[in-house]
Every structure is written in C-alpha cells, then in structure tokens.
Amino acid sequence: MTADQLVAKYSAQTETQSSSKLAILGSHVEGQEKILNSGALALLETLCEQFAAEVPQLLEKRCHKQQRIDAGELPDYLPETRAIRDGNWSIRGIPADLQDRRVEITGPVDRKMIINALNANVKVFMADFEDSLAPSWEKVVQGQINLHDAVNGDIEFTAPNTGKHYSLNPDPAVLIARVRGLHLKEKHIEFEGEAIPGGLADFALYFYHNYRQLLAKNSGPYFYIPKLESHHEARWWAKVFAFVEERFCLQPGTIKCTCLIETLPAVFEMDEILYELRSNIVALNCGRWDYIFSYIKTLKNHPDRVLPDRQAVTMDKPFLSAYSRLLIKTCHKRGALAMGGMAAFIPAKDEATNQQVLQKVRGDKELEARNGHDGTWVAHPGLADTAMGIFNDYIGGDNTNQLHITRDVDAPIPAAELLEPCDGERTETGMRLNIRIAVQYIEAWIQGNGCVPIYGLMEDAATAEISRTSIWQWIQHEKSLSNGKLVTKDLFRQMLAEELKNVEQELGTERYQAGKFTQAAQLFEQITTSDELVDFLTLPGYELLTA
Numbered sequence: 001m002t003a004d005q006l007v008a009k010y011s012a013q014t015e016t017q018s019s020s021k022l023a024i025l026g027s028h029v030e031g032q033e034k035i036l037n038s039g040a041l042a043l044l045e046t047l048c049e050q051f052a053a054e055v056p057q058l059l060e061k062r063c064h065k066q067q068r069i070d071a072g073e074l075p076d077y078l079p080e081t082r083a084i085r086d087g088n089w090s091i092r093g094i095p096a097d098l099q100d101r102r103v104e105i106t107g108p109v110d111r112k113m114i115i116n117a118l119n120a121n122v123k124v125f126m127a128d129f130e131d132s133l134a135p136s137w138e139k140v141v142q143g144q145i146n147l148h149d150a151v152n153g154d155i156e157f158t159a160p161n162t163g164k165h166y167s168l169n170p171d172p173a174v175l176i177a178r179v180r181g182l183h184l185k186e187k188h189i190e191f192e193g194e195a196i197p198g199g200l201a202d203f204a205l206y207f208y209h210n211y212r213q214l215l216a217k218n219s220g221p222y223f224y225i226p227k228l229e230s231h232h233e234a235r236w237w238a239k240v241f242a243f244v245e246e247r248f249c250l251q252p253g254t255i256k257c258t259c260l261i262e263t264l265p266a267v268f269e270m271d272e273i274l275y276e277l278r279s280n281i282v283a284l285n286c287g288r289w290d291y292i293f294s295y296i297k298t299l300k301n302h303p304d305r306v307l308p309d310r311q312a313v314t315m316d317k318p319f320l321s322a323y324s325r326l327l328i329k330t331c332h333k334r335g336a337l338a339m340g341g342m343a344a345f346i347p348a349k350d351e352a353t354n355q356q357v358l359q360k361v362r363g364d365k366e367l368e369a370r371n372g373h374d375g376t377w378v379a380h381p382g383l384a385d386t387a388m389g390i391f392n393d394y395i396g397g398d399n400t401n402q403l404h405i406t407r408d409v410d411a412p413i414p415a416a417e418l419l420e421p422c423d424g425e426r427t428e429t430g431m432r433l434n435i436r437i438a439v440q441y442i443e444a445w446i447q448g449n450g451c452v453p454i455y456g457l458m459e460d461a462a463t464a465e466i467s468r469t470s471i472w473q474w475i476q477h478e479k480s481l482s483n484g485k486l487v488t489k490d491l492f493r494q495m496l497a498e499e500l501k502n503v504e505q506e507l508g509t510e511r512y513q514a515g516k517f518t519q520a521a522q523l524f525e526q527i528t529t530s531d532e533l534v535d536f537l538t539l540p541g542y543e544l545l546t547a
C-alpha cells in the first residue's frame, strides 16, 4: 500500500468513528476545518495514546535531578553513558536541502512574517511555535493554517493598513517547524480529559498536513526540538518519529530534527542526545538565551554561580565559549551540523545606530563562524546579508558547511569549564533595565504577542526569562549592586513601581492604560518575590493568556 493510500484509509476509518478520547475545547478559528480534520485528529489521538503519559514522567526526572543540584551537586557528564561518548558512531545523514544552513531566520507563525521570512536572503526559516509565540488557541491553529499554505506555495497576505500584498518568491527558504517544549500543554485539546502536550499537537498537525507535499518537493518534514534536558527526552522524540514513520510507510529517518541545546543539563548529554536520535537528527543548535536562563535556574542554589547584569553575559565569557566549542566538536565528530544562535539585535531606524547594530552582529557571527559553527540565526531580515557575508567568508568556495572542523584542540572540555562562574557587575541600571524589559515583555505576552522589540533588542520568552530570574537570584542570594544597595524584595518592589512610571512615560499614557500592565506587574512581582523559583514564565503566563 502506498503512503497516499494509507493516509486515505486512515482518514476514512476515522471519518466514520469520530474520536471519543480527544476533545477540542478551543473556540472556532476561521479555516480550522482544514487543520483539525479527522485524519489529523486521529493521528494526534494515537500519538497521545502511545506517548502522552510518558511526558509527566520525563518532567518528574527533571525535578529529581534538580533536587540533587539544589542540594549541592554540580551537573556533570554521565558515568553510565560513557560508552556512547567514547564510541565510534555517526548520525544517519543529512538531506541535500539541509546541508547548507549558513543563515536561518526565525520568527513566529504569523502569516506576513512567514512570507517575509521565506523570501529573505537565508537558507532556512525556523517557524516558531515556541519562544517567540504566545500560544493562544487562535495563533496555534492559524499558525498551522499559515504553514500549510506556505508548504502548498499559495500563501498570500494583504496588509489591511497599507494594502501591501505579500506572496512567495520562486525559491523560498527551507522550512523547519519548531514545536513547543515538553513543559507546555495545549489546553484546548484534551485526551481522556487531560490537556495534551503542546509539542505533540504542533508536531502531529504539521507532519500530517505537510509531509507529502514536502517530500514531493525533495524536502521533508523537518523539526526543531527545544529545551531538551536529557537523552531520555530525546529517546521519547525518537520513539514518536519512528512510530509515525512506520504508520505512514516512510523510510526510517525521513523525519529530520535539529535539537536546541539550551539547557545546562543537556550540554552534558549532547553525544547521548545525538545517539538516541541518530536516525532522525541532523544538527544541534546553541540556543544561547535559554541556556543562560537555564544556567541561572539549574544553579539557583549555588551562591558562587550568580550571574551579573544580562548585558555582561556575552558569548566570549568562558562558560559560553566552552558551550559553543563543545557543541561544534560533538556535532562534527558525529557528522551533524553545529548551528550557532541568535544575536538579539534588530535593525535600528536611523542609519548611524544601524551601523553600530550591524557591527555588533558582525562581531557575534564572526565569533561563531571562527569557532566552526555551520550556520547561525537572525531575528530580522535586515540582518540576513550581514550574517550571510560572514558565513560565506568562513565556509568559502564550494563548501556548504564547516563539518570538516573537528576542534581537536578542545578535547576534552571539562565540566568545570562549562560551569565556570561569570564575572561582571550587578548594577542598578542593569536591574532597572531587567525590570522594564520583563514587565513589558510579560504585558505583550499575555496580550498574545510572544516576540517584541524593546530598546533595540528582540525580546522573546527566553531573553525575558533571563531578566526576571536574574533579579530573583540576586534577591535570594542577598547580592549587593555595584553602588552598595542590597537587593531585597522591598527594593525590587520599589523599583518596579518606579519603572512602571518610566514605562508609562516612554509609551504614553494612552497606550499604557489600554494595555495590561497592572496584570503583568502583578505576575512579575509574584514570581520574583516567591521563594520558590517558578520554572517557566510561560506557565503562569499561559493561564492569563487563555483565561
């Protein structure tokens, strides 16, 4: 039976016996029939049946590990998987259209942005259901509709305010969908009365609707997997992929994924993650913003590892440099690409400032390319040429990547280097900036906007996490600012009140009052002064977003 016949049979079966275990609770989104059809829901139901119950167990494993680290242990390479690290093995391979990923643009699954991103001067577009998306039901469903139209090549958009029309250029970038992390649920779909894992919904819907078209175009169902913390979680995804490949009569390894290494626990299991997913994985990526957040979160009880101002934590700091170099060394040894990360700068409107922005982006991308990364991320089309120029220079000639760079000079990288405390000041200016960023970001998020420009930087869920957890950590460890002020809950509350006034002045009273700043400030205050560190900002945020 061909794959097409199989899908038809699978869809027909479920057309007649509508699913009893899966319930759609979200309100109607225009066009949802295209996405939430019986075949897609049948796949989702089967995946939930097979795999959803394991997710809480995986999250529980994270907690157990964290308890040991909270009690004083430091993360390290795992003794029980030494044979995998020492073994001689490679990943299955990289399809032709994923060999050259020198510049990838990222962005939420907004219709206009999808078109702009696919038309940008980049090799890949990472369409994001994660850090840059506030996953309201409408955005999730509309995002799937948009991606389906993009894969079909008939996505179009007319801006209501300008009348400008958008459609795809002839040779669009390769599409990779980033699904939600395992901690996030999709509460508008329930399986046996329980909200389902958000990432499983994103995966099933994108896969089901697009894999045939993508394969017909000599591309494939490609995914970014975020926020993994262990090789057990990688194994879970490997089982999901293998199950779906078998179900749809696809060659093993048809689904391809790139895993973000953006948690401190995962950096010690990169070989193991590649190994678990070796049939499907093609690359790892340095998700530096979540990684910095994870460094704070994982080492939250370790007074000697408290980070300084966010601006001081740059990729040339020893712990981040070691992370980038180890990722490259590990990937290239196994035949996988080593993707760099995001410089959070975005273009400025005035030319002089923009030149400074481009200079900073150039510096950041040069460091990555020189280290041996095979490609990098940009947040905005206006940065694509700059990043492309740097990577063209380093990759050179007919090459498509830097897989030949083995970084033997770095063997081995000890755990201590990955955990090295980061020097730098904690300043009142830095703390106030963290406050203004976090409160504005939370306000945007609970209104449904997961990625916003604030003070010339792209702010998303990962960058905002650094701002809010830095203050939490400074309070908990009774740190003093460079001007001698002790960081306390009261000092934070006082600064928050003052900075809310500054934000109101910056934005104007009309915008401020029409917004949700009071709600955002309440949530921010609550999670910053709580003695328990809230795991992810987006968990209480999701309750407000979907209230």
Ligand SMILES: CC(=O)SCCNC(=O)CCNC(=O)[C@H](O)C(C)(C)COP(=O)(O)OP(=O)(O)OC[C@H]1O[C@@H](n2cnc3c(N)ncnc32)[C@H](O)[C@@H]1OP(=O)(O)O
Binding pocket: 105, 106, 107, 108, 112, 113, 114, 116, 117, 128, 131, 132, 289, 290, 342, 346, 347, 378, 379, 380, 381, 451, 452, 453, 457, 458, 459, 460, 462, 463
């Ligand atoms: C830590 C991480 O996870 S990083 C990955 C997640 N983060 C992201 O993906 C960031 C994506 N970037 C963005 O969302 C945006 O660039 C923002 C919010 C930072 C800034 O957006 P804006 O203020 O709209 O930028 P600006 O006004 O300069 O945009 C100019 C044009 O570029 C487009 N544009 C900007 N960023 C992008 C993008 N990432 N993809 C596609 N198009 C984009 C805008 O849609 C706009 O198009 P138009 O001229 O046709 O109207």
Ligand SMILES: O=CC(=O)O
Binding pocket: 131, 260, 262, 286, 287, 288, 289, 290, 291, 341, 342, 462
């Ligand atoms: O997802 C990317 C990051 O930096 O976080």
Ligand SMILES: [Mg+2]
Binding pocket: 131, 226, 260, 262, 287, 289, 290, 462
């Ligand atoms: Mg991230």
